[in-house]
Amino acid sequence: xxxxxxxxxxxxxxxxxxxxxxxxxxxxxxxxxxxxxxxxxxxxxxxxxxxxxxxxxxxxxxxxxxxxxxxxxxxxxxxxxxxxxxxxxxxxxxxxxxxxxxxxxxxxxxxxxxxxxxxxxxxxxxxxxxxxxxxxxxxxxxxxxxxxxxxxxxxxxxxxxxxxxxxxxxxxxxxxxxxxxxxxxxxxxxxxxxxxxxxxxxxxxxxxxxxxxxxxxxxxxxxxxxxxxxxxxxxxxxxxxxxxxxxxxxxxxxxxxxxxxxxxxxxxxxxxxxxxxxxxxxxxxxxxxxxxxxxxxxxxxxxxxxxxxxxxxxxxxxxxxxxxxxxxxxxxxxxxxxxxxxxxxxxxxxxxxxxxxxxxxxxxxxxxxxxxxxxxxxxxxxxxxxxxxxxxxxxxxxxxxxxxxxxxxxxxxxxxxxxxx
Amino acid sequence: xxxxxxxxxxxxxxxxxxxxxxxxxxxxxxxxxxxxxxxxxxxxxxxxxxxxxxxxxxxxxxxxxxxxxxxxxxxxxxxxxxxxxxxxxxxxxxxxxxxxxxxxxxxxxxxxxxxxxxxxxxxxxxxxxxxx
Numbered sequence: 001x002x003x004x005x006x007x008x009x010x011x012x013x014x015x016x017x018x019x020x021x022x023x024x025x026x027x028x029x030x031x032x033x034x035x036x037x038x039x040x041x042x043x044x045x046x047x048x049x050x051x052x053x054x055x056x057x058x059x060x061x062x063x064x065x066x067x068x069x070x071x072x073x074x075x076x077x078x079x080x081x082x083x084x085x086x087x088x089x090x091x092x093x094x095x096x097x098x099x100x101x102x103x104x105x106x107x108x109x110x111x112x113x114x115x116x117x118x119x120x121x122x123x124x125x126x127x128x129x130x131x132x133x134x135x136x137x138x139x140x141x142x143x144x145x146x147x148x149x150x151x152x153x154x155x156x157x158x159x160x161x162x163x164x165x166x167x168x169x170x171x172x173x174x175x176x177x178x179x180x181x182x183x184x185x186x187x188x189x190x191x192x193x194x195x196x197x198x199x200x201x202x203x204x205x206x207x208x209x210x211x212x213x214x215x216x217x218x219x220x221x222x223x224x225x226x227x228x229x230x231x232x233x234x235x236x237x238x239x240x241x242x243x244x245x246x247x248x249x250x251x252x253x254x255x256x257x258x259x260x261x262x263x264x265x266x267x268x269x270x271x272x273x274x275x276x277x278x279x280x281x282x283x284x285x286x287x288x289x290x291x292x293x294x295x296x297x298x299x300x301x302x303x304x305x306x307x308x309x310x311x312x313x314x315x316x317x318x319x320x321x322x323x324x325x326x327x328x329x330x331x332x333x334x335x336x337x338x339x340x341x342x343x344x345x346x347x348x349x350x351x352x353x354x355x356x357x358x359x360x361x362x363x364x365x366x367x368x369x370x371x372x373x374x375x376x377x378x379x380x381x382x383x384x385x386x387x388x389x390x391x392x393x394x395x396x397x398x399x400x401x402x403x404x405x406x407x408x409x410x411x412x413x414x415x416x417x418x419x420x421x
Numbered sequence: 422x423x424x425x426x427x428x429x430x431x432x433x434x435x436x437x438x439x440x441x442x443x444x445x446x447x448x449x450x451x452x453x454x455x456x457x458x459x460x461x462x463x464x465x466x467x468x469x470x471x472x473x474x475x476x477x478x479x480x481x482x483x484x485x486x487x488x489x490x491x492x493x494x495x496x497x498x499x500x501x502x503x504x505x506x507x508x509x510x511x512x513x514x515x516x517x518x519x520x521x522x523x524x525x526x527x528x529x530x531x532x533x534x535x536x537x538x539x540x541x542x543x544x545x546x547x548x549x550x551x552x553x
Contacts, residue, residue, distance in 0.1 A: 196533075201434035203534035208438045211537040213445040236534065256515070 020157035024056035038130040044123035079112040192243035241371035253382035256298035269306035281319035309338040317342030339401035344391040429459035430474035456480025501547040504530040
């Protein structure tokens with residue numbers, strides 16, 4: 001009865017948040033009380049397995065514990081082979097290394113039970129009596145049981161140590177990676193900026209020449225210049241897109257967020273789209289509700305998303321077709337839709353449109369960097385929103401429709417989680 | 422009398438291109454290669470409008486804007502300024518807003534590469550607004 005209570009008590013302590021030292025100390029103390037002996041000690045083998053070291057003890061004097069190094073081969077030999085061993089008169093047994101100390105400490109008999117972890121003896125639990133006595137089978141079984149629990153506590157400690165070492169290593173690796181990523185980001189932004197400056201100058205000149213600001217030019221040179229201009233624009237866009245991707249990946253969108261009016265963001269995008277639609281002979285419809293709440297977002301990023309979706313829609317719609325921007329003020333989020341009557345996207349490719357460098361198979365004259373929609377998706381997701389495409393548009397049965405959501409800001413400053421149903 | 426425009430940018434090709442655009446439309450154009458030169462020109466020439474690049478060596482556009490907030494420059498408080506920047510260079514935009522306390526409105530900046538039609542329209546608009 002007393003044994004099972006003790007085992008239960010020890011097991012409870014192991015599963016508690018006590019430190020390993022505290023658990024081991026409780027184990028030796030409980031064991032000594034349960035078996036009614038003078039003292040009890042848990043000795044562990046040194047890493048080279050040549051010595052035994054007192055890890056936790058009860059009922060023994062400091063003087064006895066510090067008597068000197070204990071050779072493993074002078075300990076009860078059976079114990080190191082994995083079996084319990086007892087010595088009736090420890091003051092006389094030749095296997096006992098410090099017989100004089102044992103006598104002075106008032107020890108008579110010793111019971112040694114191996115501590116086994118992963119099929120390997122890692123130490124022993126020793127019980128010391130003040131009067132010579134033979135340990136019963138029941139006592140030995142109990143001590144074996146409590147020793148197993150001790151081994152468990154040690155295993156837990158070792159696992160904990162391994163885990164915290166791994167964790168520490170992971171943290172070191174992580175901060176190094178983060179550092180390298182920051183360096184790469186810095187390098188990319190510098191490179192992109194330096195690449196953009198000369199291209200900007202060249203493109204500005206093209207505008208000057210093509211606009212006739214430097215005098216009239218013939219039709220043929222003008223056509224060639226126009227084509228050069230298009231290629232330079234492509235290159236500039238590619239560089240800007242690469243720079244954007246690296247910035248978004250580095251989490252910059254979140255740092256740019258503030259409260260903005262969606263109307264003004266949309267108005268700027270619509271202005272750009274108007275010019276493009278007019279030039280191509282496409283009807284542009286705008287359906288924006290009067291009162292929209294202020295949104296917590298990175299306004300220039302969001303504007304880029306809107307402009308990109310609308311200019312894409314115009315690009316892939318034939319003259320005479322139409323493009324529509326619709327904003328719906330939902331309960332939890334604002335939903336923004338851009339639909340067109342254009343060439344659409346093959347159904348089986350809809351899922352891939354947001355992938356980097358993806359081109360739809362019906363997009364024969366591919367334009368742009370191939371990163372546009374990937375950036376759009378990253379920006380929407382950085383805002384906690386969702387984006388999807390459908391083709392044909394469910395409402396008109398023509399072209400395609402891109403829709404995305406931006407969660408509304410909750411009262412008290414928190415934003416609606418996109419994961420809530 | 423034709424309007425006088427001061428263009429401050431460290432890129433000589435951007436200066437040349439903008440000069441061509443505005444001279445063609447009958448504007449008088451003065452150019453400066455950095456902030457110090459730009460401020461000197463502003464004082465000496467008293468232009469009707471200044472086009473200012475933000476990222477420049479020596480005194481950059483931000484420093485020019487800061488300097489102009491000093492009472493010594495109160496004479497030029499109402500001279501409209503058109504910022505030359507890239508809207509996708511978000512860092513510049515935020516720094517502008519942080520340093521001047523002003524929001525960079527759509528009418529007050531032009532993106533590089535510069536489109537002749539857009540820069541002409543914005544300059545016209547700013548000058549007209551100033552005259553009213």
